[in-house]
Each structure stands twice: as C-alpha cells, then as structure tokens.
Amino acid sequence: MFIHETDNWPYFRWDNDKITDLLARTNKAIGFLAGRLSAIGFDHQMAATVEAVTHDVVSSSEIEGVTLNTSEVRSSVARRLGVTVPETKEPTHYVDGVVEMMLDATQNYSVPLTAERLFGWHTALFPFGKSGSSTISVGAYRMGGMEVISGMFGRERIHYRAPEADRVSEEMDAFLLWFNDAECAPSLLKSAIAHLRFVSIHPFDDGNGRIGRAISDMVLSQADQSKLRYFSMSMQISREKKEYYRILESTQRGDGDITAWLVWYLECLGRAVEASESMLSGVLNKAMFWKTFSAITVTGRQREVLNTYLDGYEGKLTAKNWAKLAGVSLDTAGRDIRDLVSKGMLSQVQGRVRDVSYTINYVAEDAFLRHFSSPEIVQRDGKDYITAFYKDTKKVEERMSDIDRLRLKQKELSLNDLLYKYFAYLTDHD
Template sequence: MDIAGLVPSDRHVDGVVEMLLDATQHYQQPLAADRLFGWHSALFPSSRRGMRKADPMQVVSGAMGKEKIHFEAPDTDRLEEEMRQFISWFNEDTYMDPIIKAAIAHLRFVTVHPFDYGNGRIARAIADMQLARADESAQRFYSMSAQIRKERKEYYEILESTQKGSMNITNWLDWFLQCLDRALEASSETLASVLKKASFWEKHATTSLNQRQRLMLNKLLDGFEGKLNTSKWAKITKTSSDTALRDIQGLVAKGILEKEVGGRRSTSYCLME
C-alpha cells in the first residue's frame, strides 16, 4: 500500500497499534498483570503504573445536579483479587467455546475496570487476542476492535443494560456475535476492494499514465463519492478544465474510463467494467 505523503500517526494511535499487535501477534503468550500494565503504558506513556486508587469509579453523564450514573466499578479493595481471578480464568479455562470466551472476557474486564481510563480499548484488545486464539492464527483479516468502534453507540447501550441487569448475559453474547459477523462481512468487502485494485494495477502496469490520472484512478477504485466530471477532476488535481478534459479523454481512449449513461447537466465518467 502506498503511504507516501500521508500524515504521520500521533503517539495515541501508535500506542493502540502497539497494543493490538502484541495481543494478536503473540496470542499464545499468557495474559499477565505486567502485560496489561505494558499495554496501558503504550496507550498513556505519562500515566502512573498501576491500577486505579480512587473510589467510587463511575461513568456519569448529564448536567450538574441531574447526573445519570451509567456504571459504577467494583471498589478498589476488590481489584487485585478480581484481576487475579480474571487472569487465571483467561489463561486456564480451555473448555469454553473460544468465541464465547472472547465475548465474556471483554465484558468481564471492562466491568472490573481496573484502570482509571483506557479500559474499553484494553478490553477490545483482549477480545481480539482471544479471537486470534480461536482462529489459531496471528494473521488478522478482520478486527473486532474496529467494528465495536464503528458501533460504539449500540455497544455502550448493550454494555450498560448488561452491567445494570441480572447475571444473565445472553443479550450481550447475542450482540457480540452479531457484531463479529458484521466485522467479518466488513473485512470481506475490504479484501474484495483491495484485490480489485491490485488486479486493476496489474493489468495496467505498463499503461502510460500521468500522476493526475493515477491519483484519480485510485480515488475511483477506493470508491469515489458522487459523479466524476471535468470540474471535479480539475478541482481535485488543481489543474485547468482543459487539462482535466484531456486527462479524461486520454483514459477513455485507452478503454479505462467510459461516459456514464443518463447524464443531463454535465457529462460524467466511470471505470470500464
């Protein structure tokens, strides 16, 4: 993938990537307190090492005097034992269905809430780690973390209703499994797009194209929004309308672009099938 010219990622993004890579590339290694502290340090390099110290730890919304408590974590005097039990269960329970275990591990960790912040991101990494164990592969073609982030509104709703309810977590498991299914579907769509793009450039490896044409063809392959016409081409490539028209006509002559049928106000173009 061509990354030239992209804006460098910030330290926060690097920390998330570092954590997820360790969780999924080294999925066979046991979970441990030091490993969790390392992940937390990757996310928040300047934070102090260790679990939260203050009580109560609450997730609250609303104006002052009208606050709504969405969640209250276990008291700090229970944290060490809760985390000891969690880590032991995660590493030693080999009888549970591994995908169900990923759902429960995420819920259990985020409910214990051992850190002042970053618990959700670490819980997602734990789920992806367990899914890598389920797949028995460090090669990740889908991301549960990314899908949960896309659906964070629904995620917080099901999480709150589960944490406030009884010990029955059926609805949480149902949502998690459906979210996983959507993550797999999204991955399939992404892979199909990548393969289509690779095939296109393999086919046109020797085709003579200028930089503007390459830029716009990549935009079309990535999913161009709206109709492509000479004015949009000129604006994006920062050139004149005459030059844009020559670029487009050149691609039409090479059998790469074609005029779209049904255009009224202005002629629009699309990739040849």
Template sequence: MSSYIHQQRKWPAFQWKEEDFITLLSEVSNLQGRLMGRVELLGFKLKDEANLEMLIQDVIQSSEIEGEILNPDQVRSSIATRLGLDQSGVDLVDQQVEGVVDMMLDATQNSDKILTAERLFGWHAALFQTGRSGRYKIEVGQWRTEPMQVVSGGLGREIIHFEAPHADRLSNDMDLFLQWFNAIDTLDPILKAAIAHLWFVTIHPFSDGNGRIARAITDMQLSKADEVNQRFYSMSAQIKQEKKSYYQLLELTQRGDLDITAWIIWFLECLKKAIHSSNVVIGKVIQKHQFWITHRAHISNERQHHILTKLLDHFEGNLTTSKWAKLTKSSSDTALRDITDLVDKGVLVKLGSGRNTHYVLKE
C-alpha cells in the same frame, strides 16, 4: 440486589442459558469457517492485503467509538510498515496512531502468547504516550488508583451509567481475569471472546482506554478462535455501527444479575454481521488486484500510481485537477496532463463540466 454485577456475592461466576443461543453460536462458527476457507483461496498476496484492510478498519473504528478520529493514511502507513507490505506511506505518523497500531498488532499477531498485567500496561502506555487523555493527566501503565464512573449529562444533570469496582480490588480482580483468560479450557473460543469483553470492561482497570483495550482483547481471543494471526473481519467496525445498543446493553447487563445470556446473544449477532461485512472488503481487495492487473501497464509515472491508489483505497470528495496537483505537489498543467493521459487510456472517466469537472475510475 446489589447495584452492579461486580458487587454480587458470587462475582464473577457468570451464568448463561446456552439453549438460548446454541443455534446462533453454531451459525457464527459455520460462517467463520466458511470465511477462513474463502480467504485460503486468495493466495498470500491478497491475504496480506485483506488483513491490512481489516486491521485499518479495526484501528480506526475502535478509536472512533471513543470519539478519537485517526488519519487513515497514517494508519495505513503504520500498519503496512510493520507488516512489511509495499504501500505508499506518509512522511510522518502521529504517536497516537503508532500507539493504537502497536497494541492492535501485538494483540492479533501474538495471540498465542499469554496475556499478562505487564502486557496490558504496555498497551495502555502505547495509547497514552504523553501521559494525558485530552487535557487531563492520567495514570499510565498501571491500574487506576481513583474511583471510576461512566457519566453523561451536563453539570448538575449528571447521569451515572456505571460505577467500576473500587481501586483496591483491581489487582485481585485482574489476576482472576487473566488466569481465566489464559487457561486452556473446553469453553467455545467465540463464547470466551464475548465473556472476556464484558468482564474486562466491567472491571474497568485503567483511568482511560478501557474500551479500546477490551476490543483488543476481544480481537486477540477471536484470533485464537480463527487459529490465524491475521484479521479478516472487524468486530470494532460493527460495534461502531451499533454503538448505541452496545452501550445500552453493557449498562443493562452490568446492572443486572450474573446471567449474561442477553449480552452473549448481542455479541454473537454483532459478530455475525461483522463476518458478513468482511465479504464486501474482500471483494474490494480482489477488485483492486484485478484493476492493477488490467491497468498497471497504463501507468506512466509515480504521481498517477499515487492518486489511483488513493482512489482505490479511500478518497474524500471528488478528484479534480487542483486536488491532483495538491496531492502530488505538482503544477496544474502537469496534473491535467496526467489526468488526460489516464482518460485517453480508459483508466479514468471525466464527469461534469466547468467548475464541476471531476474524474472517477472507469468501472
């Protein structure tokens, strides 16, 4: 047997035992349909908000899988601006954030357009606008021309987890992949997403960024399966939670034969959990909407609105008077007046005492 599936004589003629996952696939399809039905009841405004929250998760979590930590405020501002949503923005958004957002929105909002090499080159260039990955200069906006290995371990103790196809094969391999991906066929669209993800990361056509682009392609195909250009669940967020098993099964599958049944089952289970998790996010969107309906009239100034928005979206640590002053660029006296006003109106609750005093939203 050859070392890797891409070295198999019949590559990429994937095989699978449909009877092993047909019930699971049906369950996932049913969950997907029920989620889309629930989303339709939200109305336009809440649908836009839910879509925003899911895209934020997708962008942040897909990057974190690769060890890239993005600023959540910048991600929110970048996506909201592109979607034309009214969100409190930040003054400056990092190029790296803009690049990931550009790729993700193109993949999901334009899922009806064909996927081409040029489009993928554009995504890659958006991810690496400086032409570097960390300290290293890489080939940007083109198929790699160098060998590619996935390696772990220190110097002299390296473990090769995977070796990608030779660079001189990439043009033909990617042509075949793109023809298959763009073809109109009878293959279940969710099953096609699972295969596309594995196929692309096995080819590993770029010097870096293959994982993020594979997940964007997956979201693109799942958008086709949902028949909407909005995202209401985050596959990347779920993969992040199962990162260890994700890499283990990819390695196992790429070292096996062309039967990818185990990978498909893992993908479907991951997708199932992602759809279940979306109910939590949608619940928070509804809760946030109800909060503003109840308390909008109690907000006296933009500083209060700014901090309450942060508390509803994401807030690191405890809200204190000094933190309020810092975030709103105001004095401590002004911050205390703002907070006391909201406590008196029943919007915030004071907890602790002395130096441990902090404030939370009233449930």
C-alpha cells in the same frame, strides 16, 4: 446494583437455547470467509489483513472519540506485517505505538496475557501520561474510583460504577487466571465474555474500551489459530456505537444473566463478517488494478484520488467530485481524468452529456469478460447481489453497494461494468 456486586460475579449465566443456533451461524460465516480467502494466495491474504487491521485500529480509537489518520495507520500496519501498499504516509510515533499494541494482541495471540503486557499496551495508548488535558496513571491500574457519567452538572446520570480501586488488582489477577486457563478454550463466547468482564472491571483510568476490544480480538485469533484478520469487530461496533453502549449498560446493571449481551455480540460479529465481504472485494480489486497498470505513470494526485475511489468512496467519479477530493480546480480535474482515460485506466459512461461520469477499468476487457457467463442481479434478505458463472462451472457472488445498485438502475453502469468491479481479482490467480 451493578454486575460486579452480584453474588455470582464473575460467573455469568445465559440461555443456551437463544445462543446455540446463532453461535453456529456466526462460526459458519467466519469459516466461509476464511475458506474464501484461503484460495486467493498469500499476498492477497496479507493485503486483506492490512486493511482489516487498519479499520480495527482506526475504529477502536474512533469509538472513544480519538481520530487517527487512516493512511498513517495503514502504512504502520503494512510495515509491521511486511506488506507493500500503493500509498504510504509516514506515521507518527503515537500511531506506531497504537498499531503495535493492537498487532501484539493478534500476532502474538499464543503468548499469555499478563499484567505487565497490559501495562505496556496502556503506555502505548498514553505515551505522554495525558488523557486530553488530564494527567492519568499510565502503565498501572487506577488508584481511584471510576464512574461513567453523563448529563449536566447537578443532573448527572451514573451509567456504571466500577469496582473500587482496592479491588482492581485482585479482580485482574482472577481475570488473567481465567483468560490464560488452557481448560477454558478460546471461542466466540469467550471473546464476548472477556470483553464484558474486562470493561466491567475497568482497571485503567482511560483506554479500557480499546484494550478490551484488543483482548476480544486476541481471543478470536486464538480461536482461529491464525495471525491473519479478515474482519473488523471494532469497525462494526463503531457503526453500532449507540446500541453497543446501551446493551453494555443494561448488562452491567443486570443480575449476571448476560444472554442479551451475547446475542448482540454474536450478531454484531456476524455483521462484521458480512461487511468484510465488500471490503475484501475492494482490497483484491484494488491490488488487481495497480498490477494491471503497474507500467503506467500517474501523478501523486491522480494516485491519491484513484485510491480514494478504490477504497470505496461512493460518490460518482466525475470532474466535480474529483476536484473536490483533490482540492483543485474543475479544469485541472478534467485534465487529470482525460489523461487517465487516454491511458486506459478510466472509461467514460456512455450516453451522458452533462455531468459526465467515469468508471474504473480494473482489467483489460478482452482478458476478462470471456471468463464469465450468465451475469444477473438477485435479491436476498432485502439486499442485492451480482452473480455469474466463472469459466462456466464456478458460481460467484458479491453483495452490491447501494450506490452501484442505484447507478445500475439509472443505467449509468452495465452488468459488465459490475463484473469488472466485483470480480476482477479472480483473474489474478487462474
């Protein structure tokens, strides 16, 4: 028996004792992130939103095996939000359509969700009426049965069987009535339930996962009453895709008790917020870097590779890695790097003779270090954080990446280097 065949469908039940504390912690984490961003200025908030939405669009498609060009997506998102980004790549009409669909959910969160709106989203995902090589019904509910199947021919395993096609329209009418009901206030729980209920109905031939995630994001925007998105649930789901499908199948084969699904969803949401902390620091410091060196001329290749590192590439900045990323010879990579060193944008790590590595100078040293005191590395919950006092009064903290922790241990980076990397953005809004 599948979940839609139970007597209580679609009125789910759950164990409040297992949800209440987790719900409070997740809400607190989201509130803390929003509070942090409220202090950094609108331009940086929009830059963070561009990055979060870009990750959301790319990851949501990636979960379904569809690869989008990240630079194209970022350019499309930035243009629609009116934000200038350092690098641009002209997006295809398809990428523009996918971005428009995802942004419609979060930017127009107060507009009621209707069948016509869902049909428009579906058309944006499949503008040519094809899913791979198969022709599908586009901009309309499916006309046939739907099963999620894996395994070889003759040994197939049915993971889930959705409601029959003649039930879909009625099921979706009920879903939309519930979704738009003003008395059913938007919340993290509603986001989780909306996702589960929609993908369980599975109203379209394809694209249900992406549209279901857009719907859950829409509820999150409704709950925040904000068009700005600072974390990507889809990116976190992509990281945990195996567990996502496991808990989804388990719940859809259950008896209507969705406690396990809610626990997983809220925990995943918490991890998405935590992951956004690192992304946020990177976005802010990237903006600070290009502002600091706005008067310096660099080549397109230099800008592209620098942005790769500024976007979080975890390899060391060496001539060998530069050559690999840029697709050039080692000699050319060396000339690129020496030029950036001469312009003050990079510094050589001291004490290295072979395989010399470099660090990025986010801001000028004399305009930065004097603001900080008592920097140290602390461990909490098995993770390393760099902390310091900013202007002797405000304690600041950022989670360190694994590669930075290793490089610090190997003495390739100093605490001052890490202060540059994780807190450069603070000097932009003194």
